[in-house]
Amino acid sequence: MCLGSRKIEIRLISETDLIRNKNILIHLLEDNLKNNFPNINNLTKFVVSGYEDMVRFKQNNSAILIGAFEEETIIGFLWAYKRDVLGEKRMHVGHIVVNSAVRSCGIGLKLLKKLEYLSRQECIKKLELMTTVKNESTIKFYTSYGFSIVRVQLEKELGETDDNR
Numbered sequence: 001m002c003l004g005s006r007k008i009e010i011r012l013i014s015e016t017d018l019i020r021n022k023n024i025l026i027h028l029l030e031d032n033l034k035n036n037f038p039n040i041n042n043l044t045k046f047v048v049s050g051y052e053d054m055v056r057f058k059q060n061n062s063a064i065l066i067g068a069f070e071e072e073t074i075i076g077f078l079w080a081y082k083r084d085v086l087g088e089k090r091m092h093v094g095h096i097v098v099n100s101a102v103r104s105c106g107i108g109l110k111l112l113k114k115l116e117y118l119s120r121q122e123c124i125k126k127l128e129l130m131t132t133v134k135n136e137s138t139i140k141f142y143t144s145y146g147f148s149i150v151r152v153q154l155e156k157e158l159g160e161t162d163d164n165r
Contacts, residue, residue: 002105006070010110013065013077018055021074026051028077028097035135054079066114068098068107075099078111082124091119093129112145
């Protein structure tokens, strides 16, 4: 179900918004983690910790939190922060999550456009993010918006025995 005539406002999230929408944000964070880490079962402590980080980073002004609001209810959000990579200022997208009932209706794109606007105001010329390789719909979304895959993270699971012969 897409938005139709529903009015969605894209704006910065305030501390009041964080408190008012706590349960919704926790649900959205959990949904995002389940999509990216389907093999991890109990995500509750990670999700609650993530929400607490969101509040703390908002309070100390180290994160940019952009929300998609229907009236005063958050139906999606983007969480980003500034970072420096080899002298280049970048905006790192930590999370972008949209309620599954309105996903694929253009809200994620609107959140990214707002982040681009805010980034340009601070002379930041590059957005970056990470996702899991199995999250194909997310990769498709970002590449269709102009993102390129530039790095690959490799991991090796270490067992109990020494397999370095």
